[in-house]
Amino acid sequence: MPHYLFVMFTLSEENYLKAIFHLEAISGKGISTNAIARKLDTKASSVTDMIKKLAEKKVLVYKKYQGVSLTDSGRQIAIGVIRKHRLWEVFLVEKLNFSWDEVHDVAEQLEHIKSPKLINELDAFLGFPKMDPHGDPIPDKNGNFHKIEKKLLSTLEENQSGVCVGVNDSSSEFLKYLDRYDISLGKKIQVISKEPFDGSITILINKKEMSISQKISNNIYIQS
Amino acid sequence: MPHYLFVMFTLSEENYLKAIFHLEAISGKGISTNAIARKLDTKASSVTDMIKKLAEKKVLVYKKYQGVSLTDSGRQIAIGVIRKHRLWEVFLVEKLNFSWDEVHDVAEQLEHIKSPKLINELDAFLGFPKMDPHGDPIPDKNGNFHKIEKKLLSTLEENQSGVCVGVNDSSSEFLKYLDRYDISLGKKIQVISKEPFDGSITILINKKEMSISQKISNNIYIQS
DNA sequence: ATAAATTTTTAGACAAGACTAAAAATATTT
DNA sequence: AAATATTTTTAGTCTTGTCTAAAAATTTAT
Numbered sequence: 001m002p003h004y005l006f007v008m009f010t011l012s013e014e015n016y017l018k019a020i021f022h023l024e025a026i027s028g029k030g031i032s033t034n035a036i037a038r039k040l041d042t043k044a045s046s047v048t049d050m051i052k053k054l055a056e057k058k059v060l061v062y063k064k065y066q067g068v069s070l071t072d073s074g075r076q077i078a079i080g081v082i083r084k085h086r087l088w089e090v091f092l093v094e095k096l097n098f099s100w101d102e103v104h105d106v107a108e109q110l111e112h113i114k115s116p117k118l119i120n121e122l123d124a125f126l127g128f129p130k131m132d133p134h135g136d137p138i139p140d141k142n143g144n145f146h147k148i149e150k151k152l153l154s155t156l157e158e159n160q161s162g163v164c165v166g167v168n169d170s171s172s173e174f175l176k177y178l179d180r181y182d183i184s185l186g187k188k189i190q191v192i193s194k195e196p197f198d199g200s201i202t203i204l205i206n207k208k209e210m211s212i213s214q215k216i217s218n219n220i221y222i223q224s
Numbered sequence: 225m226p227h228y229l230f231v232m233f234t235l236s237e238e239n240y241l242k243a244i245f246h247l248e249a250i251s252g253k254g255i256s257t258n259a260i261a262r263k264l265d266t267k268a269s270s271v272t273d274m275i276k277k278l279a280e281k282k283v284l285v286y287k288k289y290q291g292v293s294l295t296d297s298g299r300q301i302a303i304g305v306i307r308k309h310r311l312w313e314v315f316l317v318e319k320l321n322f323s324w325d326e327v328h329d330v331a332e333q334l335e336h337i338k339s340p341k342l343i344n345e346l347d348a349f350l351g352f353p354k355m356d357p358h359g360d361p362i363p364d365k366n367g368n369f370h371k372i373e374k375k376l377l378s379t380l381e382e383n384q385s386g387v388c389v390g391v392n393d394s395s396s397e398f399l400k401y402l403d404r405y406d407i408s409l410g411k412k413i414q415v416i417s418k419e420p421f422d423g424s425i426t427i428l429i430n431k432k433e434m435s436i437s438q439k440i441s442n443n444i445y446i447q448s
Numbered sequence: 449a450t451a452a453a454t455t456t457t458t459a460g461a462c463a464a465g466a467c468t469a470a471a472a473a474t475a476t477t478t
Numbered sequence: 479a480a481a482t483a484t485t486t487t488t489a490g491t492c493t494t495g496t497c498t499a500a501a502a503a504t505t506t507a508t
Contacts, residue, residue, distance in 0.1 A: 012495065033456055046496055048457055053494095065456060065503060096345035106339045113337075115330045121320035236465065257486055270466050272487055277464090289473060289486060 007057060011112045014081050015040060016050050017059060018111075020070055021078035030067035079143040084119050085111035086132035091122060093133040100133055100184070101175035133185055135166015135221050151224070153189065154199070154217035161190035161204075162222035169219040177216070182206055189222060231281060235336045238305050239264060240274050241283060242335075244294055245302035254291035303367040308343050309335035310356035315346060317357040324357055324408075325399040357409055359390015359445050375448070377413065378423070378441035385414035385428075386446035393443040401440070406430055413446060 009017070019039045023031045033051070037044045055062040059074030070078065088110040092098035098106070113119075120141060123129075130146045131137050137145045150165050164187045167174065178184065183205060190204040199214030233241070243263045247255045257275070261268045279286040283298030294302065312334040316322035322330070337343075344365060347353075354370045355361050361369045374389050388411045391398065402408065407429060414428040423438030 010494080034454090042495095043497065044456065045458080045498080049495075092342070095349055096342065098341070098345070102341070106337070106342050109337045109339070113330070113333045115333070117322070117326070118316070118320065118330050121322070125319055234464080258484090266465095267467065268486065269468080269488080273465075 008114075009057075009059075009077060012050070013054060013057075014077065014112055016047075016054060017070065017074055017078040018081045018085075020060065020068060021075060021082070024070060029069045031069065032067045036068075076143050079139045079145075081111050083139045083143075084113070086136060086138040087119060087122050087126065087129070089132045089134070090126050090129045090138070094126065099175070099179055101172045101179070103133060104170075131165065131185075134170055135164075135185060149223060150221040152218055153191075153203075153220040153222045154201070154214060156191045156222060158191055158193055160224070161188060162224040163188055164220060165223040166221035167219055168221065174219060178220075181210065183220070189220075232338075233281075233283075233301060236274070237278060237281075238301065238336055240271075240278060241294065241298055241302040242305045242309075244284065244292060245299060245306070248294060253293045255293065256291045260292075300367050303363045305335050307363045307367075308337070310360060310362040311343060311346050311350065311353070313356045313358070314350050314353045314362070318350065323399070323403055325396045325403070327357065328394075355389065355409075358394055359388075359409065373447060374445040376442055377415075377427075377444040377446045378425070378438060380415045380446060382415055382417055384448070385412060386448040387412055388444060389447040390445035391443055392445065398443060405434065407444070413444075 016036065019036055020031050023035055023039060027035070033044045033047045036047045036051070040047070051060065051062050051068050054060050054074070055068070058071060059077060060068045060070050062068045085107045088107045089103045092103045092106060093100070123141070128140075129138055135150065137147070139145050151162075152168070153162075153164075156162065164183060164185055166185070167178070183189075187205055192202040192204055192209060194201045199217075200211055201214075201217055202209055202211045240260065243260055244255050247259055247263060251259070257268045257271045260271045260275070264271070275284065275286050275292050278284050278298070279292070282295060283301060284292045284294050286292045309331045312331045313327045316327045316330060317324065347365070352364075353362055359374065361371070363369050375386075376392070377386075377388075380386065388407060388409055390409070391402070407413075411429055416426040416428055416433060418425045423441075424435055425438075425441055426433055426435050
């Protein structure tokens with residue numbers, strides 16, 4: 001087996017790799033020092049130090065003043081951390097009665113536990129889930145993401161329906177709103193009518209009709 | 225609520241408190257610097273540094289050259305870590321197909337996850353187990369240990385029987401021996417005959433008879 | 449195209465937690 | 479009760495990951 005598989009990464013290093021992975025997913029290549037600092041709530045100078053170290057470990061490519069991009073092995077490590085994070089979130093919600101807005105902090109800790117057996121057994125125990133409680137895809141053991149065709153609830157036409165598979169905004173406030181109205185993953189939602197004036201829509205969920213604003217429907221993902 | 229409940233402890237500090245707790249359980253009060261260093265596989269000078277810090281945080285009492293002993297709050301923290309360690313071990317063995325000798329390293333990591341809700345929900349999910357896979361008692365939410373009357377298998381007379389509730393020796397070799405002969409927690413064991421010459425005994429387990437040496441029977445705990 | 453603003457890097461410092469080597473205190477022998 | 483051995487502490491160093499302040503590079507504006 002190639003040697004690099006045995007290089008260990010610290011908690012901090014893993015967090016940097018994960019942050020850079022997420023930033024690349026949004027803004028393409030060449031992630032800036034400042035963007036990483038903002039994401040990790042740290043200082044740009046600390047980021048410079050860390051990316052130099054990570055570049056030496058060959059998990060990212062770095063040229064002074066040019067930002068960074070992950071190498072394949074860096075990406076695999078980031079995906080591994082994300083896999084752990086999301087599997088633990090499923091565990092917390094499905095087995096330990098956590099609500100959507102309570103899982104994140106604990107999953108941030110659990111994602112750094114090092115044991116391949118642990119995570120693969122957990123995966124099996126949970127029935128190989130394809131997405132986490134926020135609807136984000138869970139990469140499989142080999143780091144492959146299962147593509148989900150999801151669209152925003154706001155894009156549905158009248159009388160169309162689908163299943164809630166995720167959220168766009170993961171803020172605590174929004175998740176609490178969803179809890180309050182019992183909108184959760186897997187719930188069937190049908191659009192009854194759309195109001196052109198303010199973009200609000202009336203939906204059928206939990207056998208009851210309710211009206212939601214465009215801001216809400218723009219933050220809920222639906223799979224038809 | 226009193227302020228000291230919110231003092232946070234690092235991974236290292238927690239490991240020191242746990243080690244000292246275990247040492248106090250064996251050798252009473254006044255745990256020596258060297259004993260701690262041996263237990264944690266570190267140097268005596270490092271221990272001195274750390275116990276000074278812990279004494280400042282009021283979790284142990286330290287006088288130069290006199291060793292240390294835990295305060296009540298230090299003991300509570302140690303018990304909390306032990307509770308987490310043992311509950312995770314139960315989870316790993318019962319839900320994730322870990323064997324006795326595989327759990328320790330992973331539980332050493334999991335025991336430092338900080339979330340009261342996590343551990344109390346895990347406790348409930350596992351059905352409030354009273355002991356871990358090695359037969360050691362799991363303290364409850366308030367830090368109280370449930371006393372178990374356990375005796376060594378070697379102390380049973382002919383025709384007496386009991387349930388396996390733990391082991392004395394937790395070495396990997398011994399646990400593998402137990403796995404090989406399918407001797408595990410909760411198994412009923414009946415003593416068929418005892419051999420005075422070498423102390424070996426014949427037992428009935430898993431509906432089969434087998435002979436085990438005194439060394440083995442001295443390392444298995446039984447509850448009648 | 450030069451000035452101003454922003455971003456990034458460097459230099460130096462600090463806290464946590466560990467280490468080595470040597471000094472100080474305590475224990476054990478003789 | 480000295481002498482010797484052991485344990486414990488101190489002093490100083492190192493690494494990791496962070497920080498501040500200032501210098502260097504790049505980008506934006508005039």
